[in-house]
Amino acid sequence: MPAPNIDTIVSLAKRRGFVFPSSEVYGGLGSAWDYGPLGVELCNNVKQAWWRWLVYERDDIEGIDSSIILNRLVWKYSGHEATFNDWLVDCRKCKGRFRSDKIVDNKCPSCGASDWTEARPFNTMLQTKLGAVADDDATALAYLRPETAQGIFINFLNVQTAMRRKLPFGIAQVGKSFRNEVTPGNFILRTREFEQMEMEYFVSPTAEHSQLVDYWVEQYLEWFGSLGINRDNLYLYEVPEDERAHYSKRTVDIMYKYFPEREKPWEELMGIAWRTDFDLSAHSKNKLDAEGKRINPESTEDLSYFDEATKQRFYPHVIEPAAGVNRTVLAVLMDAYSEKTNDKGETRVILKLTPQLAPIKAAILPLAKNKPEIVGMAKAIKRSLQPVLRAVYDDTGGIGKLYARQDEIGTPFCITVDHQSLEDEAVTVRDRDTWEQERIKVSELAEHLQKRLKPYPVAAAETI
Numbered sequence: 125m126p127a128p129n130i131d132t133i134v135s136l137a138k139r140r141g142f143v144f145p146s147s148e149v150y151g152g153l154g155s156a157w158d159y160g161p162l163g164v165e166l167c168n169n170v171k172q173a174w175w176r177w178l179v180y181e182r183d184d185i186e187g188i189d190s191s192i193i194l195n196r197l198v199w200k201y202s203g204h205e206a207t208f209n210d211w212l213v214d215c216r217k218c219k220g221r222f223r224s225d226k227i228v229d230n231k232c233p234s235c236g237a238s239d240w241t242e243a244r245p246f247n248t249m250l251q252t253k254l255g256a257v258a259d260d261d262a263t264a265l266a267y268l269r270p271e272t273a274q275g276i277f278i279n280f281l282n283v284q285t286a287m288r289r290k291l292p293f294g295i296a297q298v299g300k301s302f303r304n305e306v307t308p309g310n311f312i313l314r315t316r317e318f319e320q321m322e323m324e325y326f327v328s329p330t331a332e333h334s335q336l337v338d339y340w341v342e343q344y345l346e347w348f349g350s351l352g353i354n355r356d357n358l359y360l361y362e363v364p365e366d367e368r369a370h371y372s373k374r375t376v377d378i379m380y381k382y383f384p385e386r387e388k389p390w391e392e393l394m395g396i397a398w399r400t401d402f403d404l405s406a407h408s409k410n411k412l413d414a415e416g417k418r419i420n421p422e423s424t425e426d427l428s429y430f431d432e433a434t435k436q437r438f439y440p441h442v443i444e445p446a447a448g449v450n451r452t453v454l455a456v457l458m459d460a461y462s463e464k465t466n467d468k469g470e471t472r473v474i475l476k477l478t479p480q481l482a483p484i485k486a487a488i489l490p491l492a493k494n495k496p497e498i499v500g501m502a503k504a505i506k507r508s509l510q511p512v513l514r515a516v517y518d519d520t521g522g523i524g525k526l527y528a529r530q531d532e533i534g535t536p537f538c539i540t541v542d543h544q545s546l547e548d549e550a551v552t553v554r555d556r557d558t559w560e561q562e563r564i565k566v567s568e569l570a571e572h573l574q575k576r577l578k579p580y581p582v583a584a585a586e587t588i
């Protein structure tokens with residue numbers, strides 16, 4: 125049973141230190157969120173799982189970390205200055221402003237009227253100025269990147285030559301992106317500052333591009349499964365041509381059921397796009413248009429690739445799986461949410477996060493906090509586990525309450541130190557999901573936990 129709605133997660137997230145509304149002491153900042161002690165761990169665990177899966181476990185992907193602010197020309201030639209627009213409409217009745225493609229049944233989401241202005245484009249790149257310049261100095265204009273992908277494209281040749289790569293290979297990057305969203309909202313689903321995990325997979329122009337899109341869709345379905353996201357809550361959307369970005373010949377969106385309570389429950393979790401050779405060509409000095417004119421007279425490099433086998437030079441095509449960290453975290457939280465009734469008939473929340481994603485792996489709880497020997501032993505166990513896994517010590521309540529608190533934040537194991545432990549050098553390990561308890565020797569505890577915490581195996585990702 126996943127969370128019945130996003131609001132359930134919003135209140136759990138705030139109460140338990142996953143996500144707080146940002147700038148709350150000044151009344152907040154619309155749709156900005158801060159990640160608390162548990163939220164930052166969860167985000168890091170998602171990003172690490174992704175990086176491990178693509179960069180470490182495969183043989184064909186390298187990682188990079190490019191700047192957030194790039195030369196403005198990158199955004200000119202990528203097409204973002206001209207086309208990275210949302211279409212805006214104003215409601216003539218309540219003056220509300222909305223994205224035209226998000227209006228359902230032609231009704232204003234605020235007042236229900238259907239009296240709209242003409243749609244007009246609004247560029248959603250966030251602007252800034254570089255250096256100590258006058259307000260009206262246009263040459264200082266720069267953008268906060270709206271996607272991490274361009275930092276990968278402009279480094280294609282650097283990575284390929286430095287790492288002696290042959291096609292096909294990919295470059296992965298995780299980091300912040302910014303979009304001046306017209307109507308942000310729905311918690312961390314749509315914000316102006318967010319984090320992306322993007323990978324550009326470079327292939328020959330004659331590769332089976334559409335099959336490669338399908339391949340990466342399957343890979344990601346498998347990966348989301350390994351994060352505990354239920355396949356039934358995912359849906360594939362073949363994006364029609366008129367909704368695709370300017371560079372795409374095919375895009376499949378993986379949608380998640382973020383709104384189980386609504387008639388239209390799906391919203392995009394990630395997209396997998398065949399971006400053709402658009403970006404590498406667009407940034408290259410030698411690429412000519414149909415009339416033989418250079419399409420980019422300002423580039424100093426040519427991002428083409430020489431294929432030793434065929435002795436041909438070409439611009440590689442790109443398959444791009446682009447996922448959001450925040451939307452993945454929200455889907456993970458919603459699917460992990462469950463409720464269980466205890467012997468006393470009380471309802472308890474259990475966050476069934478996979479062990480690899482759980483912010484805290486083990487909580488060490490003394491059964492008697494006024495017994496120095498027990499407290500000392502519990503603290504020593506916490507310290508001994510800390511180098512191998514994230515552990516906490518807690519003695520701020522009765523044992524029932526302590527268990528309930530850990531269940532609610534998804535801690536897979538509670539370790540209880542009791543009177544008996546002082547004699548038999550053993551502790552009780554309680555499982556979050558079954559509430560079953562097992563007696564384990566302290567000397568074997570770290571190994572026992574590590575075995576049970578092993579990441580869920582993702583099917584071996586074969587190099588194409």
Ligand code: ATP
Pocket residue numbers: 303305312313314315316317318319320392393394395446447448449450451
């Ligand atoms: P949408 O149609 O929902 O605005 P998009 O199609 O513009 O999304 P992409 O450009 O494909 O999104 O970006 C790739 C991924 O980055 C998205 O699938 C999503 O996970 C994430 N993402 C994009 N915009 C936002 C945002 N404003 N807030 C949070 N995550 C975002």
